[in-house]
Amino acid sequence: MMKLSEIKKHLKNMTSVSFELEDGMRVPEHFHITEVGVSTKDFIDCGGTVRHEKAVNFQLWQATDFEHRLLPDKLLDIITLSEKVLGIEDLDVEVEYQLNTIGKYGIAVNGNKFILTSKHTACLAGNVCGIPEDKQNIPSAAVNTVSKGSCTPGGGCC
Incomplete structure (x- = not known):
């Protein structure tokens, strides 16, 4: 920038x-x-x-x-x-x-x-959501099984 x-x-x-x-x-x-x-x-x-x-x-x-x-x-x-x-x-x-x-x-x-x-999107609260330092690859099937309101570390919410 x-x-x-x-x-x-x-x-x-x-x-x-x-x-x-x-x-x-x-x-x-x-x-x-x-x-x-x-x-x-x-x-x-x-x-x-x-x-x-x-x-x-x-x-x-x-x-x-x-x-x-x-x-x-x-x-x-x-x-x-x-x-x-x-x-x-x-x-x-x-x-x-x-x-x-x-x-x-x-x-x-x-x-x-x-x-x-190029500009890129990013999680701005990785320390709160529990996002690991390296980008986490979650199979799309696993993301679709996350229940509503279950934003926990490793839960794949953000």
Whole structure:
């Protein structure tokens, strides 16, 4: 993950803005950034801990205007306006980009391009649920036999 300040620093040294997935697939050059905002998530994990997450969100989108190019200065202007109007803080940046469905990515930089990095789900309360350090492989038949309300260490509830 990168902070918004890091993105801005890199943009100041770039002549073009490009995004690529970790597997090398490029986001088409005619992409738009349709949103710059803040996403807030308040939730309770499976161990009962209340959590609060906040991140800057960019949404990438592509249309049929194949000649469109978003230049670094224009993106910096959009970010600056968003910081001013929305009071955006220097938070981690997440990027939404649609392939088959809308995906949520982290962001890194490699030379003169931004890399959309994979994000993964995880149990946030492994110490409460009894999840072992190594990922536990439970046959799906065993998961289906867990009775309602039986969230115990090793019970496979989360």
